[in-house]
Amino acid sequence: MKLSVNLKERSYNIKIEKGLFKNIAKEVGDVFKGEKIFIITDDNVEKYYGNEILSALRNEGFNTEILIFPHGESIKSLKNCEFAYEKLSEFHLSRSDLIIALGGGVIGDFAGFIAASYLRGVNLIQVPTSLLAQVDSSIGGKVAVNLTQGKNLVGFFYQPKAVFIDTETLNTLPDKFFSDGMGEVLKYAFIRDEPMYETLLKFKNRENLMKNIGEIIYRCCKIKGEIVEKDERDTGERLLLNFGHTLGHAIEAYTKYKEYSHGEAVSIGMVEITKLFEKKGVCEKNLSEKMEAVLKSFQLPTVLRDEYRKNISDFIKNDKKFLNGKLNLVAVMKIGESKIIKSSSDFFQNL
Numbered sequence: 001m002k003l004s005v006n007l008k009e010r011s012y013n014i015k016i017e018k019g020l021f022k023n024i025a026k027e028v029g030d031v032f033k034g035e036k037i038f039i040i041t042d043d044n045v046e047k048y049y050g051n052e053i054l055s056a057l058r059n060e061g062f063n064t065e066i067l068i069f070p071h072g073e074s075i076k077s078l079k080n081c082e083f084a085y086e087k088l089s090e091f092h093l094s095r096s097d098l099i100i101a102l103g104g105g106v107i108g109d110f111a112g113f114i115a116a117s118y119l120r121g122v123n124l125i126q127v128p129t130s131l132l133a134q135v136d137s138s139i140g141g142k143v144a145v146n147l148t149q150g151k152n153l154v155g156f157f158y159q160p161k162a163v164f165i166d167t168e169t170l171n172t173l174p175d176k177f178f179s180d181g182m183g184e185v186l187k188y189a190f191i192r193d194e195p196m197y198e199t200l201l202k203f204k205n206r207e208n209l210m211k212n213i214g215e216i217i218y219r220c221c222k223i224k225g226e227i228v229e230k231d232e233r234d235t236g237e238r239l240l241l242n243f244g245h246t247l248g249h250a251i252e253a254y255t256k257y258k259e260y261s262h263g264e265a266v267s268i269g270m271v272e273i274t275k276l277f278e279k280k281g282v283c284e285k286n287l288s289e290k291m292e293a294v295l296k297s298f299q300l301p302t303v304l305r306d307e308y309r310k311n312i313s314d315f316i317k318n319d320k321k322f323l324n325g326k327l328n329l330v331a332v333m334k335i336g337e338s339k340i341i342k343s344s345s346d347f348f349q350n351l
């Protein structure tokens with residue numbers, strides 16, 4: 001399956017296929033005519049797919065190197081960028097060469113940032129291997145690293161030349177990260193795709209879902225691609241993709257990124273904000289219950305612990321970003337329909 005993201009001279013294709021890695025060298029060769037390729041990955045992903053991709057590209061005649069970082073969010077640092085820039089320089093990578101981001105969202109963001117900044121920008125191909133990266137972070141061109149002051153504070157909009165998704169890679173993804181990605185899949189269903197919600201209700205678990213995963217990933221990429229085409233730089237409609245995220249980010253930050261993963265925090269955020277909209281009569285009654293049922297079937301938490309409620313509502317209120325300012329919130333009106341509502345941090349007072 002193939003779809004394109006149309007952004008004039010920055011347009012690219014997303015290819016989704018079971019077993020795509022077997023043809024990876026040909027796929028890369030179709031969009032990249034240079035000589036050198038530098039793969040950036042993490043140790044978990046390298047263990048399963050590093051050799052396969054490296055030898056396929058070398059056999060095709062590409063001069064290819066691989067740089068392996070430890071897994072985890074903490075590698076998204078400027079210090080690690082400097083290390084990678086030095087390796088790129090030793091490899092004499094030029095602007096007509098290519099960087100491949102092979103991994104989950106962490107590697108996609110990090111290697112994308114390096115591609116955007118090294119020599120003022122070299123070609124980038126995203127090869128996402130986690131569910132979250134396949135449905136979300138590899139598409140749309142947001143790349144970033146973290147500062148001690150916060151996540152993703154330094155970054156670019158930098159579109160890849162292509163996104164290659166081999167759905168078979170999900171077979172090695174641990175359950176926890178699969179559930180995390182399902183949080184984002186369900187977000188798309190809630191904001192835009194009622195039929196996908198109905199389908200997901202029937203699957204109920206990972207095993208059933210995997211039989212149809214290509215189609216699900218395709219639908220998510222299509223929604224994200226369409227939204228990015230209308231609002232590449234995130235000033236309008238792209239905000240819809242933030243459904244559940246204001247609260248989700250607050251939950252993550254308040255619990256110091258230790259208690260909940262991103263997908264878990266967003267899952268709670270989607271349900272809790274919908275409960276607030278229900279109380280205000282903004283959306284369909286019992287919508288939050290519908291969301292909860294399907295999120296729970298994919299092992300995602302949906303309820304904020306009572307002892308956090310007051311603290312998190314204060315935490316949002318006191319966030320510098322929101323002080324004196326209006327807050328854009330995403331409301332799902334009924335499954336598949338959403339809109340942006342201007343509000344303020346007081347909105348969360350009765351959390």
Ligand code: NAD
Pocket residue numbers: 042043044045048071072073076103104105106107109129130131132133136137138139140141142143151152169170171172173174177180
């Ligand atoms: P991740 O990259 O850390 O991957 C999760 C874990 O799964 C890691 O341990 C990784 O090594 C492992 N893994 C990945 N693919 C695997 C596979 N096929 N088999 C076995 N193990 C595998 O985390 P993530 O959840 O993919 O991404 C989270 C990151 O994405 C965050 O840094 C977040 O900021 C970013 N993000 C970016 C965007 C964007 O638009 N750029 C959107 C959402 C999230």
